[in-house]
Amino acid sequence: MNKQKFDLIIIGSGPAGESAAINASKHGLKVAVVDTRKIVGGNCTHQGTIPSKTLRHSVHSLMKFNRNPLFRAISEPKLLTFRQVMVSAEDVIKKQVSMRSRFYLSKEKNLITGEE
Numbered sequence: 001m002n003k004q005k006f007d008l009i010i011i012g013s014g015p016a017g018e019s020a021a022i023n024a025s026k027h028g029l030k031v032a033v034v035d036t037r038k039i040v041g042g043n044c045t046h047q048g049t050i051p052s053k054t055l056r057h058s059v060h061s062l063m064k065f066n067r068n069p070l071f072r073a074i075s076e077p078k079l080l081t082f083r084q085v086m087v088s089a090e091d092v093i094k095k096q097v098s099m100r101s102r103f104y105l106s107k108e109k110n111l112i113t114g115e116e
Contacts, residue, residue: 006032014042032110040100040111050096054089
């Protein structure tokens with residue numbers, strides 16, 4: 001078994017865990033982040049804030065388009081399917097994960113998948 005030593009172990013790769021890991025590594029600590037997912041972001045990115053705001057933004061943008069007299073003059077009201085809205089949310093989540101993953105690639109930080 002490969003035993004590694006860390007100065008700090010953080011539970012969760014969401015915004016709070018990420019912030020703690022950034023600050024700790026800025027102070028020279030060797031950090032491990034433990035998360036149940038194999039990808040970073042925590043519940044905020046995968047189930048909470050990011051998906052809900054993306055869904056809200058998509059629907060709000062469509063409603064704004066459909067109510068705008070300029071667009072109504074040149075086009076019929078547009079509709080989105082639930083699947084289209086979900087694809088939009090999935091794209092935003094992928095971008096968030098990609099952006100946040102770069103932080104964990106450095107040698108001072110390790111992402112460990114597990115629980116308990």
